Amino acid sequence: MAETLTQGPSPTPATLLPALGRAGLYGALVVLALVYATPLFVMVITSLKSLEEIRNGNLLSLPLSPNFDAWIKAWSGACVGVACEGVNRFFVNSVMMAVPSVAISCLLGALNGYALTKWKFRGADLVFALILFGCFIPFQIVLVPMASVLGMLGLASSTAGLVLVHVVYGVCFTTLFFRNYYAAFPSELVKAATIDGAGFLRIFWRIMLPNSLPILVVTVIWQFTNIWNDFLFGASFASGTAQPMTVALNNIVNTSTGVKEYNVDMAAAIIAALPTLLVYVLAGRYFVRGLMAGAVKG
Amino acid sequence: MASLSIRNVQKRYGALDILKGVDIDVGDGEFLVLVGPSGCGKSTLLNMIAGLDDISAGEIAIDGRRVNELHPKDRDIAMVFQSYALYPNMSVRQNIAFGMEMRGVPKPERERAIGQVAKLLQIEPMLDRKPSQLSGGQRQRVAMGRALVRNPKVFLFDEPLSNLDAKLRVEMRTEIKKLHQRLGATIVYVTHDQIEAMTLATRIAVMRGGELQQLGTPHEIYTRPNNVFVAGFMGSPAMNLIPALVSGGDGGPMVRFSTLDGGAGLALGADLARRVRPGQEVLLGLRPECFSDLGDEHSRGLPTFACTVELTEPTGADLLAMLTLGGVETVARLRPDAAVHPGASAVFAVDMTKAVLFDPASGVRI
Ligand SMILES: Nc1ncnc2c1ncn2[C@@H]1O[C@H](COP(=O)(O)OP(=O)(O)OP(=O)(O)O)[C@@H](O)[C@H]1O
Numbered sequence A: 001m002a003e004t005l006t007q008g009p010s011p012t013p014a015t016l017l018p019a020l021g022r023a024g025l026y027g028a029l030v031v032l033a034l035v036y037a038t039p040l041f042v043m044v045i046t047s048l049k050s051l052e053e054i055r056n057g058n059l060l061s062l063p064l065s066p067n068f069d070a071w072i073k074a075w076s077g078a079c080v081g082v083a084c085e086g087v088n089r090f091f092v093n094s095v096m097m098a099v100p101s102v103a104i105s106c107l108l109g110a111l112n113g114y115a116l117t118k119w120k121f122r123g124a125d126l127v128f129a130l131i132l133f134g135c136f137i138p139f140q141i142v143l144v145p146m147a148s149v150l151g152m153l154g155l156a157s158s159t160a161g162l163v164l165v166h167v168v169y170g171v172c173f174t175t176l177f178f179r180n181y182y183a184a185f186p187s188e189l190v191k192a193a194t195i196d197g198a199g200f201l202r203i204f205w206r207i208m209l210p211n212s213l214p215i216l217v218v219t220v221i222w223q224f225t226n227i228w229n230d231f232l233f234g235a236s237f238a239s240g241t242a243q244p245m246t247v248a249l250n251n252i253v254n255t256s257t258g259v260k261e262y263n264v265d266m267a268a269a270i271i272a273a274l275p276t277l278l279v280y281v282l283a284g285r286y287f288v289r290g291l292m293a294g295a296v297k298g
Numbered sequence B: 001m002a003s004l005s006i007r008n009v010q011k012r013y014g015a016l017d018i019l020k021g022v023d024i025d026v027g028d029g030e031f032l033v034l035v036g037p038s039g040c041g042k043s044t045l046l047n048m049i050a051g052l053d054d055i056s057a058g059e060i061a062i063d064g065r066r067v068n069e070l071h072p073k074d075r076d077i078a079m080v081f082q083s084y085a086l087y088p089n090m091s092v093r094q095n096i097a098f099g100m101e102m103r104g105v106p107k108p109e110r111e112r113a114i115g116q117v118a119k120l121l122q123i124e125p126m127l128d129r130k131p132s133q134l135s136g137g138q139r140q141r142v143a144m145g146r147a148l149v150r151n152p153k154v155f156l157f158d159e160p161l162s163n164l165d166a167k168l169r170v171e172m173r174t175e176i177k178k179l180h181q182r183l184g185a186t187i188v189y190v191t192h193d194q195i196e197a198m199t200l201a202t203r204i205a206v207m208r209g210g211e212l213q214q215l216g217t218p219h220e221i222y223t224r225p226n227n228v229f230v231a232g233f234m235g236s237p238a239m240n241l242i243p244a245l246v247s248g249g250d251g252g253p254m255v256r257f258s259t260l261d262g263g264a265g266l267a268l269g270a271d272l273a274r275r276v277r278p279g280q281e282v283l284l285g286l287r288p289e290c291f292s293d294l295g296d297e298h299s300r301g302l303p304t305f306a307c308t309v310e311l312t313e314p315t316g317a318d319l320l321a322m323l324t325l326g327g328v329e330t331v332a333r334l335r336p337d338a339a340v341h342p343g344a345s346a347v348f349a350v351d352m353t354k355a356v357l358f359d360p361a362s363g364v365r366i
């Protein structure tokens, strides 16, 4: 009795097909997730193992006695080039480089976008097209001229020099983002504020910026990932103690003397990747929303 | 409170003539309504008064003082935008206070002014909400509050009610009218809505293609339109414009026009009769309410004609009868219980004292 009641109608092709499609979809997603997660998984477990265990064990086996020795060594003891003081100072270098670069380039991009859309001057669109052009210039082309400019400014091999490079290079992208966002921003707000007595900067600061959160998040994430992960500029324009994290990581991994400490390498690599991961976790929610807003309005 | 004068104001975008010399004088405490088809330059003119667009030629003066070169903030005007333009990141209170803050008004004074305006507009309970948490009507009132709190010389409204639903629109219209009567402020108001224009204005300016077509009281615009454009633009249903011929008659000149039943003739009033000569072609302008059926007591003593009724449309308050006069569709607004039936002939009386004549070639009133 109960059995006959719970039995639904026999599955027909019409109900079966979507179910199959769904199963296929989830199957594909699981496979893709595994493809992405496996390297991270290997990195994490390797960083928690001892060298001996790595040498004798399986790549995928879990650590027998997980410990953070490798992390501590990577942070404060690993040899980067000749000095064996860990990556901490290079990590700090990267922070000192990325934070001002991101802040300045985003602010400049927002100002540019604001001026190009709300204070339209003759030729504003041409200026924008030229700025856009900057997005397509490959890193390699600017290396030599940039080096001589930094030399002339006395900023060669310094974090300040790197900040300048990243700001100059990033402003094209941040301007693009903000210009497209502000193009759809209601001009009546600017007019109302003008009548209310606010000037160029006051409107920017009090009206435009506070209403730009979605695009600001997108731009910050974009800039931070690019600048933090940059290797070429870091390797070209900063040397010795001014090197950013990415260059230091390369130097640790490529050190040819002594034994290869895979656990330390992995720990250092994870440390290098943590900040971008953190930025995504904190702001990712807004990232998708901001991309959508930009897509629809821009 | 102040007067505003717009003298031969022009606006060009490159080779494009947007405003072709507009002259309007707005007296102290006057409510001027700007109407006209979309794209005729109403917002442009308003923006020029506000100082948001610069003036290509001509002069704008507030209280007799030329303001062409004056920055918007120094013109002492307040503007209410169609989209309200409330700052989304600020609370209602901050929105209203922003202008005063920019002008360096001390905080206690700001608070007092906000309190007064909030009370006037009944938005006290929402002062700490964000604009996104308000309904359309509440936003509209906040936008008004932002303008009112400044107590400016001239208020500019750019279609402030067009985003509201019909019912709220009527309510807010009344609110604005009351506000104007209470404050006696000088207001320039742009709208597409005929009823708003007729009910609010002390004077209406009808614009078309960057030119002023007529400037006058709502009554003048309605009863004595300068040309066929104004006649057709103001009033709903629009004024009927019937092609007709002037002919001499026993009792003075008449206008003759064709009907479905042959032809009809109506005697012109003495005033109009003087301005036409027999044989002249004219457009006879008759508002739908100039017609009445013979059962209506208003029809007594008026000239009449007979015509087949093509269609009737009861609106509740009136009965609209569709006729073809002079070859064009004509609407007559009759009593709701008028004895006219589609397909049957009926006799109509016409109040010729309210008739106007236009020259068919130029469209100008005779
Ligand atoms: N920056 C500009 N460059 C060129 N033409 C413009 C510019 N701004 C407005 N116009 C033109 O000026 C004309 C008048 O515009 P305006 O906004 O004043 O019209 P409007 O009467 O307010 O219309 P609506 O009732 O639709 O609001 C329009 O034809 C418009 O295309």
Ligand SMILES: [Mg+2]
Pocket: B042, B043, B044, B158
């Ligand atoms: Mg407009």
